[in-house]
Amino acid sequence: MPDANAAGMLALQQQLAQSQWWSPETLYAQQQAQLAQVLTHALDTIPAYAQRFRAAGLALRTPALLEAWQAVPLLARRELRSAGETFMSRKVPPAHGSLSKVQTSGSTGTPITAYGTKVTALFWRAFTLREHLWQRRDLGGRFAAIRPEGTLQPGRGQRAVGWGPATDAVYATGESFALSSRTDIPTQAAWLQEVRPDYLLSLPSNLIALARHCRERGIALPNLREVRSYGEVAGDELRQTCRAVWGVAVKDAYSAQEVGYMALQCPEHEHYHVMSEGVLLEVLDTAGHACAPGEIGRVVVTTLHNFAMPLIRYEIGDYAEVGAPCACGRGLPVIARVLGRHRNMLTFPDGRQAYPSFPAELWDDIAPIRQLQLVQTALTQIMARLVVARPLTAQETDTFASRLQARLGYPFVIELRYQEDIPRSAGGKYEDFISEVASAGGAGA
Numbered sequence: 001m002p003d004a005n006a007a008g009m010l011a012l013q014q015q016l017a018q019s020q021w022w023s024p025e026t027l028y029a030q031q032q033a034q035l036a037q038v039l040t041h042a043l044d045t046i047p048a049y050a051q052r053f054r055a056a057g058l059a060l061r062t063p064a065l066l067e068a069w070q071a072v073p074l075l076a077r078r079e080l081r082s083a084g085e086t087f088m089s090r091k092v093p094p095a096h097g098s099l100s101k102v103q104t105s106g107s108t109g110t111p112i113t114a115y116g117t118k119v120t121a122l123f124w125r126a127f128t129l130r131e132h133l134w135q136r137r138d139l140g141g142r143f144a145a146i147r148p149e150g151t152l153q154p155g156r157g158q159r160a161v162g163w164g165p166a167t168d169a170v171y172a173t174g175e176s177f178a179l180s181s182r183t184d185i186p187t188q189a190a191w192l193q194e195v196r197p198d199y200l201l202s203l204p205s206n207l208i209a210l211a212r213h214c215r216e217r218g219i220a221l222p223n224l225r226e227v228r229s230y231g232e233v234a235g236d237e238l239r240q241t242c243r244a245v246w247g248v249a250v251k252d253a254y255s256a257q258e259v260g261y262m263a264l265q266c267p268e269h270e271h272y273h274v275m276s277e278g279v280l281l282e283v284l285d286t287a288g289h290a291c292a293p294g295e296i297g298r299v300v301v302t303t304l305h306n307f308a309m310p311l312i313r314y315e316i317g318d319y320a321e322v323g324a325p326c327a328c329g330r331g332l333p334v335i336a337r338v339l340g341r342h343r344n345m346l347t348f349p350d351g352r353q354a355y356p357s358f359p360a361e362l363w364d365d366i367a368p369i370r371q372l373q374l375v376q377t378a379l380t381q382i383m384a385r386l387v388v389a390r391p392l393t394a395q396e397t398d399t400f401a402s403r404l405q406a407r408l409g410y411p412f413v414i415e416l417r418y419q420e421d422i423p424r425s426a427g428g429k430y431e432d433f434i435s436e437v438a439s440a441g442g443a444g445a
């Protein structure tokens, strides 16, 4: 017989195993019922929400708020950042357990402070386990994680029995290993050769750098079965590089510490399913209307189980493309791609915007370039920040500029700037492309 903790996890997992097959109509109805509880709780115990709704001309009653949902004001990331504990409930239901504080470092390094409860932690673990089960992992395998968390010391790997609380409550799991992503890449690769993981989890930028290093040095990871990514955009370059170098697929998860899991990669496709049991996730166009499949818009999330600091129509700052219903049969809505933040968008002189990519395969044969970051400094100008073994020759510079112009599809003026290092954000994340001209009308980074 499982103990109470395991029984609770299995019961929740059993519900998730059923709700994933619900029709969109059933999911919607269940979400509305849960959302009504969140709104009632917010109206009763969080004056800041009541004030915002009143200022927007909304009635402070639950059915009316649900009916006028499109008029409920969005909560911008920058508002949440400066809000401190404004959006905390003054009366968290005791059954939700003790509070836990999460601090997230945004891309500009200013942290967001959020609070969760035992219930939000339970849902975090339940979705973690759902992801393992969806991807049919061998839970007895060796699992290695290379993460940015400050609790990990660069260069000092840690070893543990079991994969962690999400799995270990219910399953006997293999050994797990953790290393700071602030460790230099050659040391990471040497550590992985010792650890010999079946599964490797890290940030996309770190995984790409690792895979390229392994390819250059002929380093093999013979036991590796799958790469897992999170925390940054998992684009084509990540998937292609991992497949080419290690012969494995990438499984990505879309999550944020202040929200929880928002979407997981479908077991059968590269697109994502929204975790509708935990969040209401909207993708909105510039007019505030829901995007149709194929359209790209702002991601707006509402947490459904956080009664300590519920986030209601929180504009997290990411953009995503809505997908068509999935052939796998799950009713959970589909996100085709997560595209990153507004400040990672290229703006063309005619006003069009796009998410640029300039994968390493297009430039790593030109010169010994170790690291690259592109910054749009003006509508017609791109600055390429480079970490190099030596400066590029005039001919290499021309080749680099012309390939970049061809890739971006516009003859931008390309300026090279050599740097010792390209620092990551305070949260340990890396941005390939930063725009200094993307209009402030977007999400704000």
Ligand SMILES: [Zn+2]
Pocket: 266, 267, 268, 269, 273, 326, 327, 328, 329, 330
């Ligand atoms: Zn699917």
